[in-house]
Amino acid sequence: MDSTPSKVLAKCHNIDDLRSLAQRKVPKLLFDFMDGGAEDEVALRRSRSGFDRYQLVPHNFVDVSKINISTEVMGRKIDAPLIVSPTGLPKLFHHTGEESLVPAAGKHNIPYTLSSASSTSIEGVGNLSSGPKWFQIYVWKDRAIVRDFIERCKGAGFSALCLTIDVPITGNRERDVRNGLAMPLKMTPTIAFDMLRKPAWLYNALTHPLPTLANLVDRVEGDTSAADLSRYTEEQLDKAISWDDAAEMKEQWGGPLGIKGVLRAEDADRAAEMGFDSVIVSNHGGRQLDHSPAPIDVLPEIAEAVDGRCQIILDGGVRRGTDVLKALCLGATACMAGRPYLFGLGAGGQAGVERAMEILKGEIHRDLMILGCADVKDLGPQFLRRID
Numbered sequence: 001m002d003s004t005p006s007k008v009l010a011k012c013h014n015i016d017d018l019r020s021l022a023q024r025k026v027p028k029l030l031f032d033f034m035d036g037g038a039e040d041e042v043a044l045r046r047s048r049s050g051f052d053r054y055q056l057v058p059h060n061f062v063d064v065s066k067i068n069i070s071t072e073v074m075g076r077k078i079d080a081p082l083i084v085s086p087t088g089l090p091k092l093f094h095h096t097g098e099e100s101l102v103p104a105a106g107k108h109n110i111p112y113t114l115s116s117a118s119s120t121s122i123e124g125v126g127n128l129s130s131g132p133k134w135f136q137i138y139v140w141k142d143r144a145i146v147r148d149f150i151e152r153c154k155g156a157g158f159s160a161l162c163l164t165i166d167v168p169i170t171g172n173r174e175r176d177v178r179n180g181l182a183m184p185l186k187m188t189p190t191i192a193f194d195m196l197r198k199p200a201w202l203y204n205a206l207t208h209p210l211p212t213l214a215n216l217v218d219r220v221e222g223d224t225s226a227a228d229l230s231r232y233t234e235e236q237l238d239k240a241i242s243w244d245d246a247a248e249m250k251e252q253w254g255g256p257l258g259i260k261g262v263l264r265a266e267d268a269d270r271a272a273e274m275g276f277d278s279v280i281v282s283n284h285g286g287r288q289l290d291h292s293p294a295p296i297d298v299l300p301e302i303a304e305a306v307d308g309r310c311q312i313i314l315d316g317g318v319r320r321g322t323d324v325l326k327a328l329c330l331g332a333t334a335c336m337a338g339r340p341y342l343f344g345l346g347a348g349g350q351a352g353v354e355r356a357m358e359i360l361k362g363e364i365h366r367d368l369m370i371l372g373c374a375d376v377k378d379l380g381p382q383f384l385r386r387i388d
């Protein structure tokens with residue numbers, strides 16, 4: 001059952017409107033899981049407010065009769081400087097999960113990054129669109145998992161890998177603790193009431209299989225509930241990873257590789273030196289270390305350190321086209337975003353995700369024109385003014 005008429009989605013004029021709609025449709029417990037950050041959520045808030053420190057200063061008398069927002073990232077031409085960040089278990093927010101997210105990204109020709117903790121398998125996603133598909137990978141203690149994932153990605157037509165390095169352990173997300181979001185879920189009267197108030201979500205949840213970590217079900221013997229697989233994942237995350245592991249992964253994969261979770265210039269320098277194709281400047285959407293810097297705040301020093309040796313992708317806090325323009329002015333080639341597309345998913349399945357993409361693309365196009373820049377590739381510091 002999909003109960004969101006297109007005219008309701010059309011009334012969502014920006015990402016915040018989609019967020020409000022998702023909040024009305026998804027149980028609070030799950031909405032908070034998608035929306036929240038670690039501890040006091042300072043990093044989450046700053047990832048957004050960091051953009052306000054920059055003003056966009058238009059150049060006038062520029063021919064903007066033709067605008068180009070397409071670019072090239074990790075070896076593929078894409079229709080806008082946008083990438084879908086990896087997010088685990090999206091079927092929690094809407095029963096279709098990746099089956100909505102991947103075709104929407106394919107339709108807009110922007111890369112979709114499948115999480116290691118996805119609710120659809122690598123092979124399942126491979127068949128969902130012909131658009132660019134990336135896979136997010138961790139260094140697992142059992143290196144056989146790493147090798148297996150890499151081989152499966154090669155077989156399923158994934159064009160790039162993205163190594164996440166900021167999760168030695170899951171961040172302390174207190175909204176989840178307070179809401180009683182645990183694996184396995186203990187059905188309390190509060191949670192039951194919360195779900196009953198979202199009848200369309202509940203109907204779909206009851207009439208579809210329970211979401212599980214689809215890439216891992218075959219690796220674990222016995223109980224393959226999401227609860228056990230989540231525990232397995234947490235145990236398997238290698239807390240002693242080194243640059244040697246990153247180098248080994250690079251060799252095994254042999255294709256375009258990004259490193260996600262970089263916030264220090266010296267790490268970006270090392271990644272560029274090692275031949276990584278992109279550095280993904282990210283604080284995991286404020287979900288890991290609270291008080292970590294906003295990605296936009298460290299972007300200038302990272303761009304200086306990288307000095308054009310590899311691409312830079314900004315991830316976190318992007319809710320407006322102008323955020324993307326600012327990141328590109330500071331040296332990024334494209335922006336990843338997670339929640340904006342999840343809000344779209346929760347608000348209205350594939351149509352909601354497409355609405356999020358249309359909104360961001362539309363804003364980039366319009367604001368680029370008003371800024372007096374005909375091509376996203378020509379953005380640079382000449383359009384920015386920093387205020388403190």
Ligand SMILES: Cc1cc2nc3c(=O)[nH]c(=O)nc-3n(C[C@H](O)[C@H](O)[C@H](O)COP(=O)(O)O)c2cc1C
Pocket residue numbers: 033034035047085086087088115116117136164260282283284285286287315316317318336337338339340
């Ligand atoms: C619900 C949710 C699940 C996530 N799961 C993963 C994951 O499995 N792997 C990963 O590298 N990042 C994960 N992230 C972080 C995102 O990839 C991304 O860094 C973050 O969402 C960016 O911030 P934004 O939501 O403000 O765009 C997750 C984020 C959210 C909101």
